[in-house]
Each structure stands twice: as structure tokens, then as C-alpha cells.
Amino acid sequence: MDNSKMNEKTTEDLEKLRGHIDNVDQQLLHLLRKRLDLVGQVGAVKHAAGVPIYAPEREASMLAKRREEASKMNVSPQLIEDILRRLMRESYLNEKDVGFKQVKTDLGHVVIVGGKGKLGELFSQMLRLSGYHVKSLDKDDWPNADAIFAGAGLVIVTVPISITCELITSKLSQLPESCILADLTSVKAKPLDAMLTAHKGPVVGLHPMFGPDVGSLAKQVVVVCHGRDQDKYQWLMEQIQIWGARLVEADAQKHDKAMQLVQAMRHFSSFVYGLNLYREEADIDTLLQFSSPIYRLELAMVGRLFAQSPELYADIIYAQRESLTAIGDYLENYTQALELLKSGDRQGFIEQFEEVANWFGDFAPQFQRESRAMLQSVNDMKAG
Amino acid sequence: MDNSKMNEKTTEDLEKLRGHIDNVDQQLLHLLRKRLDLVGQVGAVKHAAGVPIYAPEREASMLAKRREEASKMNVSPQLIEDILRRLMRESYLNEKDVGFKQVKTDLGHVVIVGGKGKLGELFSQMLRLSGYHVKSLDKDDWPNADAIFAGAGLVIVTVPISITCELITSKLSQLPESCILADLTSVKAKPLDAMLTAHKGPVVGLHPMFGPDVGSLAKQVVVVCHGRDQDKYQWLMEQIQIWGARLVEADAQKHDKAMQLVQAMRHFSSFVYGLNLYREEADIDTLLQFSSPIYRLELAMVGRLFAQSPELYADIIYAQRESLTAIGDYLENYTQALELLKSGDRQGFIEQFEEVANWFGDFAPQFQRESRAMLQSVNDMKAG
Numbered sequence: 036m037d038n039s040k041m042n043e044k045t046t047e048d049l050e051k052l053r054g055h056i057d058n059v060d061q062q063l064l065h066l067l068r069k070r071l072d073l074v075g076q077v078g079a080v081k082h083a084a085g086v087p088i089y090a091p092e093r094e095a096s097m098l099a100k101r102r103e104e105a106s107k108m109n110v111s112p113q114l115i116e117d118i119l120r121r122l123m124r125e126s127y128l129n130e131k132d133v134g135f136k137q138v139k140t141d142l143g144h145v146v147i148v149g150g151k152g153k154l155g156e157l158f159s160q161m162l163r164l165s166g167y168h169v170k171s172l173d174k175d176d177w178p179n180a181d182a183i184f185a186g187a188g189l190v191i192v193t194v195p196i197s198i199t200c201e202l203i204t205s206k207l208s209q210l211p212e213s214c215i216l217a218d219l220t221s222v223k224a225k226p227l228d229a230m231l232t233a234h235k236g237p238v239v240g241l242h243p244m245f246g247p248d249v250g251s252l253a254k255q256v257v258v259v260c261h262g263r264d265q266d267k268y269q270w271l272m273e274q275i276q277i278w279g280a281r282l283v284e285a286d287a288q289k290h291d292k293a294m295q296l297v298q299a300m301r302h303f304s305s306f307v308y309g310l311n312l313y314r315e316e317a318d319i320d321t322l323l324q325f326s327s328p329i330y331r332l333e334l335a336m337v338g339r340l341f342a343q344s345p346e347l348y349a350d351i352i353y354a355q356r357e358s359l360t361a362i363g364d365y366l367e368n369y370t371q372a373l374e375l376l377k378s379g380d381r382q383g384f385i386e387q388f389e390e391v392a393n394w395f396g397d398f399a400p401q402f403q404r405e406s407r408a409m410l411q412s413v414n415d416m417k418a419g
Numbered sequence: 420m421d422n423s424k425m426n427e428k429t430t431e432d433l434e435k436l437r438g439h440i441d442n443v444d445q446q447l448l449h450l451l452r453k454r455l456d457l458v459g460q461v462g463a464v465k466h467a468a469g470v471p472i473y474a475p476e477r478e479a480s481m482l483a484k485r486r487e488e489a490s491k492m493n494v495s496p497q498l499i500e501d502i503l504r505r506l507m508r509e510s511y512l513n514e515k516d517v518g519f520k521q522v523k524t525d526l527g528h529v530v531i532v533g534g535k536g537k538l539g540e541l542f543s544q545m546l547r548l549s550g551y552h553v554k555s556l557d558k559d560d561w562p563n564a565d566a567i568f569a570g571a572g573l574v575i576v577t578v579p580i581s582i583t584c585e586l587i588t589s590k591l592s593q594l595p596e597s598c599i600l601a602d603l604t605s606v607k608a609k610p611l612d613a614m615l616t617a618h619k620g621p622v623v624g625l626h627p628m629f630g631p632d633v634g635s636l637a638k639q640v641v642v643v644c645h646g647r648d649q650d651k652y653q654w655l656m657e658q659i660q661i662w663g664a665r666l667v668e669a670d671a672q673k674h675d676k677a678m679q680l681v682q683a684m685r686h687f688s689s690f691v692y693g694l695n696l697y698r699e700e701a702d703i704d705t706l707l708q709f710s711s712p713i714y715r716l717e718l719a720m721v722g723r724l725f726a727q728s729p730e731l732y733a734d735i736i737y738a739q740r741e742s743l744t745a746i747g748d749y750l751e752n753y754t755q756a757l758e759l760l761k762s763g764d765r766q767g768f769i770e771q772f773e774e775v776a777n778w779f780g781d782f783a784p785q786f787q788r789e790s791r792a793m794l795q796s797v798n799d800m801k802a803g
Contacts, residue, residue, distance in 0.1 A: 052464065283708050289705070326640075366757055384729070
């Protein structure tokens with residue numbers, strides 16, 4: 036920061052040490068290259084054998100071994116774990132270049148209805164990388180729908196939530212009975228009902244719990260709501276696992292209830308938070324200057340919402356009538372808590388806080404540990 | 420995941436490759452150890468010369484060089500940058516073992532009022548590592564206050580916000596005039612006024628923008644609100660920079676206004692979010708199962724609040740009367756936005772969204788990029 040402070044000797048010593056560090060970093064780069072190549076070879080072997088790329092047990096045991104070795108060398112176990120996890124992410128990304136094993140080789144082609152949307156494109160890409168023939172069907176393609184559907188073994192619906200059910204009902208009732216019908220909508224009960232009514236063959240509802248900007252499906256979650264003839268689409272479950280994702284089976288109603296709390300309410304309260312900053316004429320630059328890592332993170336989580344499509348959020352919020360109830364309940368709790376604050380009843384606030392803390396139980400300290408790790412990595416990113 | 424699928428040849432090939440990977444990882448560990456040692460030596464040289472440990476320009480130019488070298492070797496530049504940033508964090512942590520240069524060698528001792536609090540302990544530790552003699556003064560020590568203050572060159576107040584001003588006014592009006600009086604409170608205007616009134620000598624208000632659980636002050640922000648006789652406490656500013664922190668000078672009123680938005684409101688809305696989950700009888704296990712990285716992160720940010728002291732949060736919220744206004748404004752915006760939703764005016768919602776998005780401007784995509792990197796590292800942490 037203040038080089039004028041350094042005398043010649045200091046500068047010389049530092050330059051020499053930095054030369055050594057440069058040297059170590061060169062070796063580090065070579066080692067990273069080598070490790071990525073080796074893991075690439077593992078991927079190729081797994082690909083040929085059709086084994087999923089993500090192997091949680093192997094990963095856990097490898098990390099445990101490394102942590103132990105690190106301890107012996109007086110290197111922090113968390114350091115080597117963090118570095119290896121980062122490397123694994125890179126390797127998962129590279130898996131895509133190798134392609135994936137095709138589980139079902141006699142399927143016929145796949146039609147993605149809404150294939151030009153971002154999530155549709157991601158699934159198209161994954162399916163193509165696994166050797167499937169994929170056709171896209173978008174708004175303008177309906178006149179040729181019969182030709183596109185002819186011979187399809189799997190139809191995946193991924194259109195805006197607001198038109199999903201109507202589209203299924205009105206356009207997908209004539210699919211061949213052997214064809215699998217699936218959807219990727221973020222609500223599940225109604226689309227699943229619509230699919231079961233419109234189509235006589237195998238039906239499954241999927242909700243990929245990630246945005247289309249993930250580089251790899253490794254470790255990502257896909258919620259599965261079974262519809263009909265599970266044995267007929269079992270291969271698709273295996274295929275998704277080969278991509279590295281984890282399947283979570285769920286009841287459609289239970290899933291939707293959780294999504295009201297998870298998605299709709301959280302999106303809405305982030306939206307209001309952004310709206311509030313705007314109306315308060317906050318100066319984002321100043322806020323960022325004053326921001327601790329935790330607040331920078333929260334600001335980023337709110338700001339990211341506004342980089343995305345308003346239609347998407349409107350759809351998610353309007354998708355379930357019940358979301359409005361959840362959003363309204365939050366408002367009520369906010370109002371009550373504010374009244375408690377205004378009354379100056381500090382002790383009452385503390386008691387309510389403790390009540391909620393008790394309810395969180397062991398999750399609270401667990402979340403604190405988790406978020407500490409996240410905050411540290413946010414701080415790492417700071418350019419200064 | 421499904422080892423039964425693998426034939427003997429596959430298993431053999433994988434074992435062999437994993438042996439190679441183990442080997443590379445051993446070399447990696449040795450290289451990490453070596454790099455940490457070299458950076459430790461840099462720290463020792465800097466320590467001797469009294470140069471701050473965090474050198475943003477050097478860091479940026481080193482990273483740029485590595486990224487370029489990585490590109491040439493077909494290694495992702497972001498990979499090497501992430502790994503080096505993680506390594507730098509480790510090195511900053513290790514700095515503590517070396518200690519820091521003492522900028523002011525003829526100070527007399529330091530008294531930390533509230534030294535047994537977590538933030539007080541952190542500052543005690545940093546000051547001791549820099550060669551200062553530090554005395555702690557807590558609730559029970561007031562009978563001996565005269566002896567503890569006698570000869571002090573610096574008094575730092577870090578007690579609960581609710582009693583800060585009163586304590587300054589009633590207990591700190593008899594300090595030697597040459598003594599520096601500073602505080603670490605998260606609001607600044609009132610404590611600064613109180614210090615300027617109670618004490619005739621040098622006064623400075625500080626707000627460390629980080630929790631006491633940071634391992635190192637490197638890259639952390641300390642807000643500085645100047646009080647009186649800046650030249651007398653200039654050394655303290657240098658000392659804090661030597662610890663690696665970045666100083667942000669601010670007007671106390673402006674700082675407090677930002678904190679109403681940053682701290683009080685955000686804490687309160689996280690509190691209500693936790694309260695809401697509790698009242699809705701949400702099942703955290705289920706929520707986590709369904710959670711995408713972004714929601715897991717948000718849940719962690721809420722949950723972490725409840726692992727902490729309710730008194731601390733009550734203090735922060737009650738510290739500024741104006742916070743209640745900010746919290747009330749948010750409620751109003753929430754209510755209005757909910758009415759818009761209930762009216763079914765989808766277009767109105769979209770227009771309001773776009774209005775806020777325009778206001779965020781370039782920050783929205785910037786936050787999206789930032790949060791994407793964070794979310795990836797959250798996903799890296801998943802054990803499966």
C-alpha cells in the first residue's frame with residue numbers, strides 16, 4: 036500500500052521471495068492440468084461403463100484421506116478440501132466434453148416443447164450429449180406438430196407456468212400411448228394432473244431445482260413426482276443420475292406447499308426489498324462501500340432477481356393461488372413484529388427471538404457454520 | 420453410485436487412475452505447504468518493514484499473470500484465480516502467528532472498555548499481536564477504573580449499543596487529555612457526539628464492518644468517522660491498515676442512514692422470515708431437501724441470525740429511532756405490492772419490476788455474476 040516505506044533491502048528480499056512463489060505457482064498450474072486430465076480419464080472410463088459421474092462416497096472418502104494427510108503436513112484440512120472441491124467442480128464441467136452414456140438406445144426421438152427456453156436448451160444439450168435425437172417445438176412450430184411428434188419416445192414440456200396446463204390439455208392428448216410425457220414446471224400438482232388426464236401412457240413430473248446457468252448438473256437436485264408407469268421411464272431417472280444430479284422423490288402437493296414458502300414468498304420479499312431500496316432512493320455505491328460480506332451477499336441476492344425476466348417471476352408468484360396466502364401470512368407476522376418493536380417492548384422481542392431460535396434448534400448453529408464458510412469465500416472474491 | 424454395473428476391467432482402470440490422482444494430490448499438498456511457507460516469509464519481511472500485509476495491486480497483477488499462464492495451458496483462468504484466492508485467505512490467517520509491526524511505540528497502554536465481548540477480544544488480540552500492552556475493563560472493573568485508565572494512551576469503547584452513550588458521558592470524562600478515545604459501535608453519530616462532549620482530547624469513531632468470527636482482518640472494512648485531532652490518531656489508522664483492513668472514511672450521519680437500510684431493516688426482515696417459518700410450521704428438513712443452492716443460502720442467512728444473541732439484535736434495531744421508520748416504510752411497500760398481486764394485475768407487477776430493474780441498472784447483472792460464483796461455491800460444499 037505504501038511502497039515508499041520500503042527500503043532497498045526489503046524490496047530485494049520481497050522480489051526474491053515472489054520469484055520463488057511464481058515458480059511454485061507454475062508447478063501448481065502443471066499439477067492442476069495433470070489432475071484435470073486424470074479425472075477426465077476417469078470420466079471416460081465411467082462414460083464407457085455408464086456409471087454416474089458423481090460418486091458421493093468416493094468423494095467423501097477421498098476428501099477424508101486428504102484432510103488427514105494435510106493435517107500431518109501442517110496444512111489446514113479445510114484448505115485442501117476447499118481446493119479439491121473447487122477442482123471437482125471444474126472436472127464436472129469438463130465431463131460435458133466427453134458426453135454421457137445413453138441409457139435408452141431404442142427410444143425414438145425426444146421432443147422438447149419450449150426447447151428454445153433456457154431450461155429447455157439445457158435439457159436438449161444434456162440429452163444430445165447422451166446420444167439422443169432431440170427436436171425442439173416452439174410457439175411457431177405448432178402447424179408442424181404432428182410431424183415433430185411422430186415417432187417420439189419422450190416429450191418434455193417446459194413452457195411458462197401460466198400456459199403449461201392449458202397447453203398440455205389442448206395440445207398433448209394425441210401422443211402415441213407408448214410415449215413418455217414429462218414436464219419441468221416449478222409447480223407440480225396441477226401439471227401432473229393435466230398430463231395424467233391428457234395422456235394415457237407413462238407420465239412423470241420433474242422440477243429441476245437449479246437455474247439454467249449451472250455449468251453442470253453434478254450435485255444438483257431434480258424433484259421427481261411420479262405419475263404413471265414408472266417402469267417405463269425408469270431409464271430417464273438413471274439418465275439424469277448419470278448427468279450427476281440427485282433425485283428427490285416427492286408428493287406433488289407437499290412439493291407445492293414447500294415451494295410456496297421457498298420460491299414464491301422469498302422471491303416476493305426480495306422483490307419488495309429491491310422496491311424499497313428504490314423508493315428510499317438508496318445509493319447502491321454507498322451501500323456497497325459500507326457493506327460487510329454478509330450484506331454484500333444479501334444485496335447481491337436481491338439484485339440478481341432484477342437481472343432476470345419479470346415474466347418468470349410473475350409466473351412463479353401467480354402459479355399458485357396459495358402463494359398469496361403465504362405472502363399475506365408473512366405480512367401479518369411482519370406487522371405484528373413491528374408493533375412489538377414500536378411498543379418498545381425489548382424483552383418481548385427477545386422472548387420471541389428465543390422462541391424462534393429454539394424452533395430452529397441445531398439448524399441455527401449449522402446454518403451459522405455454513406454461512407461463515409460462504410461469507411469467507413465472498414470475502415476472498417473482493418478485489419480490494 | 421451403482422458399483423454392480425462395473426465389470427472387473429472398469430474397476431481396475433478406475434483404481435489405477437485413482438492411484439495416479441492420489442499421487443498428484445500428494446504433490447499438490449507439498450506444493451501448498453511450500454507456497455504457504457514462502458508467503459509466510461513475505462509476511463515476515465513485511466512485518467519487519469511495517470508494510471501492510473494486504474497489497475491489492477500486487478494481488479491483482481499476480482492474479483492477472485496467473486490467469487494468462489493458465490489460459491496458455493488450457494486451464495480455466497477462473498480455476499487458478501479461485502484456488503489462489505483461497506490460498507491467500509489461508510496466508511492471511513497465518514500472518515497472525517508472526518505478529519504485526521507496532522506503529523506507535525511510545526503510546527502507553529490501551530484500555531478496551533468491554534474487552535470481554537467478542538469484538539473487544541478481537542481488537543485486544545490484534546493490538547497485542549502488534550506489541551501493545553492491552554488492559555480490559557468490564558462491568559465488574561469500574562471500582563478500579565482509575566488505576567486501569569492511569570497512563571492509557573488509547574481507550575476503545577465496545578459495549579452494547581444501548582449503554583454506549585451513557586457510559587461515555589458518565590464514565591469517560593476524566594481521561595488524560597492526550598489519550599485517544601475511540602469506539603466500535605455500529606451507529607456513529609450519537610456515540611461520536613458523546614465522546615466529543617465527554618473528552619477534550621483526540622476522538623475517533625470506528626465501525627468494523629465484520630463479525631468477530633473473521634479469522635483475519637485482511638480485506639475487511641473499517642468505517643472511520645473523524646472526531647478531533649486526526650493527526651494524533653493517524654498511527655491507529657496505519658495500524659489497522661497493517662492488519663490488512665481497508666478504511667472507509669464517512670460522515671457519521673450518512674453512515675447511520677445507510678445502516679438503517681443495511682443493518683436494522685435487513686436484520687428485522689430476516690427475523691420476521693424466521694418467525695414466519697416457525698408460525699407456518701415449516702419442516703426445515705423438507706425445505707432443505709427441496710432447496711436449490713440459492714434457497715439453501717437464503718435459509719442459512721436467516722438461520723444464522725438465530726444462532727446469535729437476541730440482545731445484540733434488539734440493540735441494533737433499537738439503536739436508532741429512525742430504523743423503525745425504515746422498517747415501517749418496508750411494510751408499506753410490501754402491503755402495496757401485495758395488493759397489486761392480489762388484484763391480479765400481472766402487467767402492473769411486471770412494470771414495477773422493470774422500474775426497479777432500471778434503477779438497479781448495471782448493478783443487477785453485476786450482482787447476478789457475483790451471486791452465481793457464490794452459489795457455485797455453495798454447491799461445491801454439498802456433501803451429496
